[in-house]
Amino acid sequence: MNELINRLPKIELHCHLDGCVRPQTLADIARREGIELPAGSLEELTTLMKVPPSCSSLVEALKCFELPLKCMQTPYALERIAMELAEDAARENVKYIEVRFAPHLHTEQGMTVEDAIVSVGAGLAAAEKKTDIIARMIVTCMRNHSVEVNIEAVRAAAKFLGKGVVGVDLAGDEENFPPELHEKVFQLADELGIPVTIHAGEAGGANNIRTAVERLHARRIGHGVRLYEDAGAQQLLHDRNIPLEMCVTSNVQSKAVDSLEKHPIRSYLERGIGVTVNSDNRTVSDTDLTKEYQLLADHFQFKAADFKKVAVQAIEAAFVEPELKPELLRKFQEEWDKLGI
Numbered sequence: 344m345n346e347l348i349n350r351l352p353k354i355e356l357h358c359h360l361d362g363c364v365r366p367q368t369l370a371d372i373a374r375r376e377g378i379e380l381p382a383g384s385l386e387e388l389t390t391l392m393k394v395p396p397s398c399s400s401l402v403e404a405l406k407c408f409e410l411p412l413k414c415m416q417t418p419y420a421l422e423r424i425a426m427e428l429a430e431d432a433a434r435e436n437v438k439y440i441e442v443r444f445a446p447h448l449h450t451e452q453g454m455t456v457e458d459a460i461v462s463v464g465a466g467l468a469a470a471e472k473k474t475d476i477i478a479r480m481i482v483t484c485m486r487n488h489s490v491e492v493n494i495e496a497v498r499a500a501a502k503f504l505g506k507g508v509v510g511v512d513l514a515g516d517e518e519n520f521p522p523e524l525h526e527k528v529f530q531l532a533d534e535l536g537i538p539v540t541i542h543a544g545e546a547g548g549a550n551n552i553r554t555a556v557e558r559l560h561a562r563r564i565g566h567g568v569r570l571y572e573d574a575g576a577q578q579l580l581h582d583r584n585i586p587l588e589m590c591v592t593s594n595v596q597s598k599a600v601d602s603l604e605k606h607p608i609r610s611y612l613e614r615g616i617g618v619t620v621n622s623d624n625r626t627v628s629d630t631d632l633t634k635e636y637q638l639l640a641d642h643f644q645f646k647a648a649d650f651k652k653v654a655v656q657a658i659e660a661a662f663v664e665p666e667l668k669p670e671l672l673r674k675f676q677e678e679w680d681k682l683g684i
């Protein structure tokens with residue numbers, strides 16, 4: 344199964360740029376830009392960039408983003424980090440990736456929201472030229488930012504829609520900032536024709552999943568782990584064909600589930616809820632898509648047929664230009680044929 348997992352064609356819909364910075368790159372940028380890092384060695388830096396084993400909540404996990412963000416304040420840094428992320432994914436045979444980031448988190452040293460989008464877009468485009476990956480951007484709004492700031496992010500996303508940006512998202516502290524606070528923001532996204540995905544049911548209850556769909560126009564749900572709490576919400580996702588972007592390792596770390604064994608991914612798959620498999624944050628969660636697939640094979644009896652199913656569901660749910668989907672599906676089919684699965 345290991346070799347098969349390495350060779351499987353993959354697709355990733357939920358991946359945060361600031362959670363995927365290579366430690367060596369962070370060290371390089373810090374040196375280049377004269378930023379002092381609180382670590383004496385690469386090993387120490389790598390440890391600081393990862394969620395600690397003692398992590399007890401999402402709020403605690405979110406602290407791990409402060410360090411990489413310090414070194415993600417210039418066009419050079421954003422372009423390089425985006426390119427490297429897409430290259431790392433391509434090496435895992437990821438054929439399509441949606442990379443998300445909150446442009447406002449990158450404006451501390453004078454970059455504008457639009458500068459940040461342009462730089463990430465340039466990095467992804469560079470990786471597309473060098474590898475066989477298609478890479479797109481999702482503009483993330485932060486739950487702790489004001490409605491006004493998030494409206495600005497959505498307007499910037501609209502400007503780049505079809506030019507690298509394919510959607511908008513809501514992320515951050517779900518425990519203290521419920522989705523309805525940002526209803527106006529995603530009302531606007533809908534009016535502007537931007538596809539919406541919302542982190543919900545991770546550090547908050549299934550009611551947030553319902554709100555994300557019914558009031559924030561979500562077409563996909565980030566995590567949605569706690570969907571099991573509400574049969575009505577399950578029915579809603581099933582009826583509207585709204586899939587979950589599941590990130591199993593991340594959910595164990597943030598305590599969205601009590602233990603790995605209690606993760607509901609298998610039961611959602613069996614109940615006909617759309618499930619997709621994602622890394623969330625490669626560096627912060629110390630994972631990648633290959634490790635996530637391996638985890639599913641080892642602990643949730645995922646077989647080749649299950650991996651095919653989740654890939655097809657992800658292709659269907661991708662925000663990529665619709666005209667690219669048949670080509671993407673063809674690429675996957677070609678590789679499955681080669682693997683005889």
Ligand SMILES: O=c1[nH]cnc2c1ncn2[C@H]1C[C@H](O)[C@@H](CO)O1
Binds near residue numbers: 401445448514515545
């Ligand atoms: O899993 C997550 N849940 C909620 N927010 C998250 C998660 N992973 C990353 N974020 C936040 C922290 C980052 O700074 C921000 C933008 O990528 O999104």
Ligand SMILES: [Zn+2]
Binds near residue numbers: 357
């Ligand atoms: Zn996330």
